[in-house]
Amino acid sequence: MYISMKFISRYVDLPKDLTHDQIAYDLTMRTVEVEEVIKTADRFHDIVVGEIKEVRPHPNADALKICMTDVGEDEIKQIVCGGSNLTAGHKVCVSKPGAEVVWHGEGEPVLIKESKLRGEKSYGMICSPLEVYLGDIIVPKDEREIVDFTELGIECEVGQSVAEVMGMDDVILEVDNKSLSNRPDLWGHYGIARELAAIYKVPLKELSSELPKGLPEYPVTIEEPERCNRFTATKIDNVYVKESPAWMKTLITNAGMRPINALVDITNFVLLAVGAPQHAYDSTHVDGDAIVVRLANDGEKLLLLDEKDLELTHDHLVICDTKKPLNLAGIKGGKDDSVLDDTTSVILECAVFTAPGIRRTTAYFNEKTDSALRYEKGIDTQRADLGVSMALSLFKEIYPDCIFSAFTDNYPVKTENAVIDITQDFLDRRLGEVLPQSEIEDILKRLGYEVSFDGEKYHCIVPTWRSTGDVSIHDDILGDIARLIGYEYFKKQPLPVKFDHCVNQVEKDLARRMREYLAFRCGMNEIFTYPWIDERFIHAAGIDTDKSIRLATPPAPELGMLRSSLIPGMLESIDKNSRYFEEFTLFEAAQVFEKGEYSPSTEEEVLPVHHNLLTGAFAGKDAKELFFKVKGVIEGMGSYCHFEPFTFKQKEKPSWADEKVWLNIMEDGKIAGSIGLISVQALNESGIKMMSAAAFELDTDVIKPYPSRTNEFRHLPQYPLVEQDLSLLVDESVTWGDIREAIKYMVKDLKFVEEYRGKQIPAGKKSIMLSLKIGNDDSTMTSKQIDKKMNGIIKVLGNKCGAQLR
């Protein structure tokens, strides 16, 4: 919303030494956020009033004239101009060198320089209103008509700034509408003026709320008093369509609206002034000379002023005559029956519609009008008094001969003042300091409260303009007091600390350690992907979608499904990065969802099942190596993150994994996740080319972290260990796991070194090299003991695994 400081000055005299930046700052701190301070005079620099002394023909161009012009400088300037209404002795608008104007009111501003036009020197430019941002205020009859202040009857001095002459020396505060959403009283200049008067402790001018008396009734029926709390109608005759006075057009323009004609401008001016929306109907178009406020019939039609043809439903409130809808109530007028070019008599509506219906209808037709914006915040019914009174006095000012011929105030529901008690004790405790009674009363009274104090509590009658939901509990009043004093003026108070326990959350520590392990120890990069996943990747991963959850209004049609696995997002991320990197490794920790029943807080609330998953992948060339890298990551996780290390088994193949190369991650006998190569099919369907990848996916909720660390320690060997390497020849079917299980109880340490298949190895066999350590607990091993032990090991390997030494 745009706040014009000239508009504000109609209602409050602010201290003279106050800068606009200070006003913007104080409003931002105490009331609403001012996003920008715009000085309208800025774009009028070097644009001044000039007086044409003489008009001569241009020797080389019939359409141009030479104007000898006094611009308030030492010498008379020669200016070439093509204006159609150049008259000697008249005062005009001159752009001097350095000014910026817009050709024909369109495009970027152009810098004015001294130049020659068709061989004749021209000092500057005599401008049309369109060229100097005045097109809305001074409407030219043709494109070549220049601003003629004399003709317009606007008083001015030669050399005077045009901004000043036209009231464009204004300052506009651009307010963030979001910060106004809870304050219906601030959607007009008078409301902002009231806040400023309270902040700077200066008087606010009172507005008349007098309604016409003794006039005949104009029939108004309200069928839906819950949707329309009040409807006033004033019949005004003997009017016609004409331009508004310049002062009004200027204020309307500066406040961000466009002047249309005086009949419409009056309603807009009142909306900008007190936030009371109004509408004027051509009274000759009101069939049956009566207004009916009712719900539309399903399928009823209404053509709006913006040419939108509405098909109404039974939820839409409309203002009708006895036959048809005239106006979408509180939102936008109908094209056929609002002010027309030949209108001579109007019905002026000033009504109060309630917020919920306006919000629904606005959203339904996507009609966010200035009027709807105000109604949907909740307007007090008393505001119509100010609206009617101000509008009628403007009609008298602009149309001295107009006649108010009928008036009706249909007022089924009146906004009641909220009444709230607030104790001194509550204020003292919550504000953190004790404020004097006089200060509290003064602040509240300036904001329009009626206050009385009984020694213990303040009895507050809330003004109606704050009683539509904004102020309803004593905390709201506390807020008003705190903000007007200014949050910055309250003493800082340290937080009290209690040393009764320390924060000890092993599950949270585990979640963090796992991420840190993957990043810092395993060299993986953490990523985040969206919970909605392109279905292409869900299908590529072969994820069963029977239990998937869908969004009602997804970001895009293919993004409707919420993830039940992190693998599809990982596939998408591998695909993206494969364009830039030959090998890389990623991980992600996030929640996934599936149909089911889960109640985290109350029995009444049943949510889908959530799982906290962790996924990771290595992408590169050598598939086998990638798989064992992933396996190493999972094997090492327990010791770093302080939980019992995982074991592996092949139980259930994950849908995304290679036919052969996969394992389930086991925790306490149950499947906690899987590792595996991404299947060739999944890679293909994800568009990942020339690259292999291995991945893991793990349900971290099943991990039980140690309360602290493992708390175990092994003594260092007292006597030297003997290290021996063995190279074995075994059948292909014998696994490392078989070998390890066969001899692990006989050795102090056992390590896999390498696996080999080649020319020297017979078909169906493979060579496995291992390294082991043996030793006694109570003595150094003798060579005899070593030989005996080694022979035993070799024998066991032979018996259990059919292994031969190579």
Place this chain on the structure above:
Amino acid sequence: MLDRLEKVREEGFQRIAEAADRDALEAVRKELTGKKSALSEVLKSLGGLEPEMRKSVGMKANEVKNMFAERLQARAEELIASASAVEGEIDLTLPGIEVSGGALHPITQMCYDLNDAFRSLGFEIYSEDDISSEKFAFDNLNFAADHPARASMDTYWLEGTEDKRGNERLCLRPHLTGGSVRYLLEHGAPARFVYPGRVYRNETTDARHERAFFQYEALIVDKDISFSSGRVMIETILEKVFGRKVNVRMREGFFPFTEPGYEIDMECLLCGGKGCKACNHAGWIEVMPGGVIHPNVLRAANLDPDVWTGFYTNIGLDRLVMMRYGVDDVRLFHSADLRFLNQFK
């Protein structure tokens, strides 16, 4: 004979001095003191000499032998002191061998920094699930029944629940605040806790707007604490995060779940409050809303608002991280693009 010994000594000293490395010195040692050395020859020939001569030559020969030993030792020490493990030339400007490390996401890094700061003040960490109900996301938080945020234009409702109400209408949580009531229902008051997480809004995305973004919310509930304590807490936290004192200001703001509510701005770190492009020439950047917990929210958590009060702070993590590094497009956080993420190692 003595002359010859003197010559052997002289030549020997020279050879020792000339030995350029330890291998060469070893060769010289064998040459000078070995069985076939000139000195050995002399000693072997002692038997054929006159007794007197034998004595003086023998003494001289031993003397030379000892002198050789000393010189060899001295030269060996010299060579060790000046030895290098690398033979030949070496280019020390070659790059070091890269440490292959990964990285936490910059959002996670900021989140952990905040966790550390809040934990040092005795806050617990809490996590609410991503899917919530209208009851917890809106009703409990004092949102009006027809508040626009409840519309599907703003919130991602789950298919099949969008036309229901309250507990049965489910959504991807639009903010973290619903979690505050969950925690309070579970733990009661007093309480001080943080609950970081990702939230979801149905928005059109651009460089400053995302559909999924990260928040970091903190709540203190206690008896008789003033909202001005909230400011102290925020200043403390920001100082920890940015490593220096950061000026903040509290100003009027409105949120359904607070009364009073305020916006908290921090001084723009890029210009130091003078005004620059990053802060839209204001000198201040809006970083978080906050406020005193609304009595209706306390009631939803089964707490008596006449006894308990407290205040919220909700930090926009994305914006804070963008400030920290000067990132200018919020969508990068969900891009999974390693060209971006590798910068935060």
